[in-house]
Amino acid sequence: MQLELSAEDAAFRDEMRAFFTTEVPEDIRDAVAGRRELTKEQVVRSQRTLNAAGIAVPHWPVEWGGRDWSALRRHIWHEEMQRACVPPPLAFNASMVGPVIATFGNREQKERFLAKTANLDIWWSQxxxxxxxxxxxxxxxxxxxRDGDHYVINGQKTWTTLGQHGDWIFCLVRTDPTVKKQAGISFLLVDMTSPGVTVRPIELIDGGHEVNEVWFSDVRVPAENLVGEENKGWDYAKFLLGNERVGVAPVxxxxxxxxxxxxxxxxxPTGEGTTLLDDPLTAARVAELENQLLALELTALRVVANSADGKPHPASSVLxxxxxxxxxxxxxxVLDLAGPDSLASGAGDSSALADWARRSAPVYLNLRKASxxxxxxxxxRQIIARTILGL
Amino acid sequence: MDFTHDDEQQALGEAVRGLLARSYADFENRRRTVADEPGFDEKTWARLAEMGVLGLPFAEEYGGMGAGPVEVGVVAQELGRVLAPEPFLASVVLAGGVVAAAGTAQQKAAVLGDLASGASVLAFAHAEPGARWVPSAAGVTAAESADGWTLSGVKEPVPHGARADLLVVSAAVPGSGTGLFLVSPGATGLARDGYRTFDGGRAARVAFDATPAVPLGEAGTDRTSTVAGVLDGARIAACNEALGAMEVALSTTSGYLKTRKQFGVPLSTFQSLTFRAADMYVSLEMARSVTLWATMVLAAASDGGPDENREVADAASRAALQVSRAGRHIGQEAVQLHGGIAMTAEYSVGSYTSHLTALDHLLGDGGFHLARLAAAVGGHGEVDPLP
Structure with missing residues (x-):
């Protein structure tokens, strides 16, 4: 057992910390710190800053921009990024479709898409x-x-996050309706400017426009945009969702x-010289959350520090x-700290109330999605009960 | 960074597991043992001594093995897995820990040597009526006369206080805080009333009436910080013991869900039950992470001397809070998911709940540690677990 990072890993942490806090533009980090929604331009600029330094897609194959880091270093990279208020690279590109194309795509697809995906020249939707x-x-x-050298897509997708910015969309589609449901699915890449693609906004409970419905009406997609084999899409989706779970605990x-x-x-202020942090109930709530977060962080470290053999650590499912x-x-x-001030979510710059308090309710409502x-x-829970406890 | 035990530590765990299986592989044996006096198995205690476990954390020059908190944690986990009633925590970690921290070289050689060889069971008489997990003494007072030191007052509950061959006692010393003393079982004015605790353990009321006592180490030194340091170390060991117990409480529960049938099907077909078992696993793994971490913090700090250390105190509270929450969650759910069978003393799992409850209240429960942490919450930004 050993608590310290090795000297090399500690140096790596310092290097990441220095990069994130000095190289990523301050307006972007301020927006994250203030819990404001980022503009498309900010997301793109941030990812390109990382990509220029070669650290936007470290988990990809080295040939396509990856870094061959240990699981621990990838974890440090991810943690330091969040700590410095740097938005992580767009998940649809970096964590989802990129690894799928790099693993299951053909040479042409890799050359056509991967560099642009890493640099966010293409904004992918799911x-x-x-x-x-x-x-x-x-x-x-x-x-x-299938119709000649095209596929013709019909149907509707939903919960397409930031689909309003999307250039391309990676889709699971049914290509064989006659077999077991998992066995008739394929993974297709679709240009969202194709005729027949319609994106409609869904308004959410926080008042924002984050997700969309995407409709496909006789959309013709070249057959060369099929990733891997026809009817093997479920395997690729499982691979993608497995990757998604790992980075999804934002410690x-x-x-x-x-x-x-x-x-x-x-x-x-709560009285003469006292603040809400002096309130014993608030302090206890903060202390309990700090401890729970410590437990989560240490569990994440256990998972990355001891998963050298490539097998997923059993505890990873709890993350x-x-x-x-x-x-x-x-x-x-944060919502409770804001108290009555949380009601002022629609206030403009003339508001007398603090930014963080005005953002607290929309953020709280928005994050109901996370679970x-x-x-x-x-x-x-099903995965834990079945695969770990054998129930 | 590495959260796993090395080969030697794993071998130690396996050896202790094998030794304990001889006595407690059959839960009925554990039940019989705690029903009889002294509440543990003297043969098992002697075997632990032979293996070197009773001298594990002490320096070799005092008859110990010179091992550290990680090895103590490995042993504690194994004891927890089978609810072994032997007083490792009370005698070796607590009482022995106090002697190792405060005794003179001569005292350490004699007292720790006898403890390590199995010749002598120690108890730490520290808790007092009206005091809640404080490192100081008030109810038992020490007085010095021409004939030496005497103690007066009452300690309770004292784990294994009736069986102990030697008592390590904390006492208020006029003008110099809390002192530490050794008291022989035959000393005049000493009265010991032993009893069973709800989990099958043993504790006692120990009363002193001008009872002769020998100062541990230099007399007249305030040992409050020493006691605080030993308590924090023992808290981390207790977390390891609880971890072993929680692990088995969960595996027993999931095993039962697979085999018990109602409505013609195994209980594991009911998602309302399997989801709750999954949540128990989450609690277990979170508690394991903080316990292993706190054990490493203690190991890293052990070179700095025996006294209270701010990082260790913080780590001990964090582990104890996490384990308190997890122990209650897992203990309560283990009983509920089993149903009525878990209410019986004959079936094992309820005893795990019972022992987890005892461990929770031995050295400070979740509320106590949360209060310690909450008082300091404004003093830092983020909690950074790495040095």
């Missing part, structure tokens, strides 16, 4: 969920019928918000579950 296929994703009904960002929350609590619960719990704490996406937390 076309997985459908109105009747949520946790039961394999029951999806959007069809792709560093939640820790940072909790530290900010203490400062915010200190800014709320998504607990990580999203704590992310939500911290957003709930639903990436395999709902009930799906995670």
């Amino acid at each position: 076309g997985f969920s459908e109105p009747d296929a949520g946790s039961d994703l394999a029951s999806l009904r959007t069809t792709a019928v 560093g960002a939640t820790k940072r918000v909790l530290a900010q929350a203490k400062e915010w609590a200190r800014s709320v 998504k579950l607990r990580g999203t619960e704590l992310q939500q719990a911290v957003s709930e704490l 639903i996406y990436g395999g709902s937390n009930e799906v995670q």
Whole structure:
């Protein structure tokens, strides 16, 4: 047993910390610190800054921009990024479609897409969920019928996050309706400017426009945009969702918000010379959350420090579950710290109330999604019960 | 960074597991043992001594093995797995820990040597009526006369206080805080009333009435910080013991869900039950992470001397809070998911719940440690677990 990072890993951490806090533009990091929504331009500029330094897609194959880092270094990279208020590279590009193309795509597809995907020259959207296929994703009904050297797509996708910015969308489509549902699915890349693609916004409970419905009406897609083999898409989707679970516990960002929350609590007076942070109930709530987050962070470290053989560590399944619960719990704490000020979410610059307090309710409401996406937390419990406890 | 045990530590764990299996592989043996006095198996205690476990954390010059907190944690986990009633925590970690931290070289050689060889069981008489997990003494006072030191007052509950061959006692010394003393079982004015604790353990009321006592180490030194340091180390060992117990409580529960049938099907077909078992696993793994971490913090700090150390105190509280929450969650759910069978003393799992409850209240429960942490919450930004 050994607590310290090796000298090399400690140096790596310092290097990452220095890069994130000095090289990524301050307006972007300020927006993250202030819990404001980033513009498309900010997301793109941030990712290109990382990509220029060769650290946007470290987990990809080296040939396509990866770094061959240990799991521990990837973890350090990810944590330091969040700690410095740097937005992580767009997940649809860096964590989802990029690794799928790099692993299952053909040479032409890799050359055509990977560099642009890493640099966010292409903004990818995810076309997985459908109105009747949520946790039961394999029951999806959007069809792709082969017609000469094209597929013709018809159907509807939903919950397409930031689809309004999307250039391309990677879709799971049904190519064989006659077999077991998992065996008739293919993975297709679709240019969102193709005729017949319609993106419609879905307004969410936080008042924002983050997700969309995407409709496909006789959309013709060249057959060369099929990734891997026809009807093998479910395997690629499982690979993708497995990657998604690993990075989905935002430990560093939640820790940072909790530290900010203490400062915010200190800014709320409760009497003569006392603040909300002096309130024993508030202090106990913060301390309990800090401890739960410590447990989560240490569990993540256990997973990355001892998963050298490439097998997923059994404890990794708890990271998504607990990580999203704590992310939500911290957003709930901030909402309660804001108290009545939280109602002023629609106020403009003339508001007398603090930014963080005005953002607290929309963030709280928005984060209810965290325990639903990436395999709902009930799906995670199912995985733990089945694969770990053997139930 | 590495959260795994090395080959030697794993071998130690396996050896202790094998030794304990001889006594407690059958839960009925454990039940019989705790029903009889002295509440543990003297043969098992002697075997642990032969293996070197009773001298594990002490320097070789005092008859010990010179091992550290990680090895102590390995042993504690194994004891927890079978609810072994032997007083490793009370005698070796607590009482022995106090002697190792405060005794003179001569005292350490004699007292720790006898402890390590199995010749002598120690108890740490520290808790007092009306005091809650404080490192100081108030109810038992020490007085010095021409004939030497005497103690007066009451200690309770004292784990294994009735069986102990030697008592290590904390006492208020007028003008110099809390002192530490050794008291022989035959000393005049000493009265010991032993009893069973709800988990099958043993504790005692120990009363002193002008009882002769020998100062441990230099007399007149305030040992509050020494006691605090030993308590924090023992908290981390107790977390390791609880970890072993929680692990088995969960595996027993998931095993039962697979075999017990109701409505013609195994209980594991009911998602309302399997989801709750999954949440128990989450609690277990979170508690394991913080316990292993706290054990490493203690190991890293052990070179710095025996006294209270701010990082160790913080780590001990963090582990104890996490384990308190997890122990209650897992203990309560283990009983509920089993149903009525877990309420019986004959079936094992309820005893795990019972012992986890005892461990929780021995050295400070979750609320106590949360209060310690909450008082310091404004003093740092983020909690950074790495040095």
